Amino acid sequence: MKVWGGWVFTREGFVEGWLNPLTKEIGLGRPTEPAKRGVIFPAFRNCHTHLGDTDARDEVPDDLSLEELVGVDGWKQKWLSNQKGSLSLESGIREAEKFGTGLIIDFREGGIEGLSLLNEIDTPIQIVGLGRPGHEGENAPSENIGLSSYVDVGEGIVEAVASKAKNENGIVALHHSEKKREELSPVLKLDPDFLVHLCEADDDDLIKIKSEGVGVVVCPRSNSRFGLRAPLERMLELEIDVGIGTDNGMFCSLNIIDELRFIAQEFSSIAPLDLIKLACFGLDKTIDKFSKIKIENKGYVIMEERGENPEMAVLDSKSEILEVIW
Ligand SMILES: [Zn+2]
Numbered sequence: 001m002k003v004w005g006g007w008v009f010t011r012e013g014f015v016e017g018w019l020n021p022l023t024k025e026i027g028l029g030r031p032t033e034p035a036k037r038g039v040i041f042p043a044f045r046n047c048h049t050h051l052g053d054t055d056a057r058d059e060v061p062d063d064l065s066l067e068e069l070v071g072v073d074g075w076k077q078k079w080l081s082n083q084k085g086s087l088s089l090e091s092g093i094r095e096a097e098k099f100g101t102g103l104i105i106d107f108r109e110g111g112i113e114g115l116s117l118l119n120e121i122d123t124p125i126q127i128v129g130l131g132r133p134g135h136e137g138e139n140a141p142s143e144n145i146g147l148s149s150y151v152d153v154g155e156g157i158v159e160a161v162a163s164k165a166k167n168e169n170g171i172v173a174l175h176h177s178e179k180k181r182e183e184l185s186p187v188l189k190l191d192p193d194f195l196v197h198l199c200e201a202d203d204d205d206l207i208k209i210k211s212e213g214v215g216v217v218v219c220p221r222s223n224s225r226f227g228l229r230a231p232l233e234r235m236l237e238l239e240i241d242v243g244i245g246t247d248n249g250m251f252c253s254l255n256i257i258d259e260l261r262f263i264a265q266e267f268s269s270i271a272p273l274d275l276i277k278l279a280c281f282g283l284d285k286t287i288d289k290f291s292k293i294k295i296e297n298k299g300y301v302i303m304e305e306r307g308e309n310p311e312m313a314v315l316d317s318k319s320e321i322l323e324v325i326w
Pocket residue numbers: 048049050107175196247248
């Protein structure tokens with residue numbers, strides 16, 4: 001078994017190194033034994049998904065608005081109510097495995113039962129399921145919660161669910177200001193760990209988010225379907241803790257490499273190294289706060305070398321995955 005040798009992506013950028021695929025030992029410098037060439041990335045992080053609607057991808061109508069699709073009582077809710085078991089979740093997870101995802105943070109719908117479906121699937125991916133009450137008046141299924149949005153859940157209810165999660169040292173995450181700007185102050189009072197989207201957040205909102213140490217996850221491919229765009233350049237300038245996600249499985253593939261290539265095109269003023277960091281080490285400070293999402297699985301993705309520049313191994317659309325090592 002040959003080791004992989006070549007550029008290794010680290011928090012400091014690309015360094016020359018090698019990886020033994022059997023022992024997962026990684027070293028710096030040129031390999032001392034004959035090696036296969038490839039560019040070595042730590043397994044990618046997908047910081048926001050809805051795995052449960054992956055199998056709706058071929059059926060999802062093109063002509064409905066965001067509200068009609070994913071709003072309360074929207075098309076997705078009807079589709080989900082006709083689903084049984086974990087098949088759709090599994091489709092999403094297998095797709096993410098194929099493209100070298102090591103960590104998924106999923107907003108899990110369907111209450112206790114919905115959250116427990118994750119346990120039915122055997123996968124090398126570390127999946128953090130953020131549950132939500134299955135219906136009004138029900139308790140959250142775990143201490144970690146991922147809510148639709150403050151306005152969707154409703155004043156009073158959202159405070160109760162979030163404060164219970166916080167008392168249990170859980171993770172609190174919500175969608176916010178996706179399609180139109182929503183009031184930030186009641187959301188910050190919940191002491192959220194991260195917010196998703198923020199396409200319509202204004203500059204004051206972003207400054208407050210930074211000063212409160214709240215993380216943000218952006219999902220640019222999903223946003224673009226609805227003509228939306230997150231102010232990612234400004235978020236990075238403010239040094240907000242940012243991660244990237246693929247959002248609903250019915251809208252976008254669970255392939256973070258595709259997400260990264262899309263972001264590199266649409267946000268071309270951001271340095272490619274900073275974008276690759278989002279894919280490999282995104283939402284780092286937020287994840288660090290929680291012992292339960294310590295990165296346990298040191299997976300690696302080996303990509304084809306494309307010319308002199310190691311960034312192109314992941315950014316060039318012709319570059320292929322050579323191996324995923326779990
Ligand atoms: Zn979402």
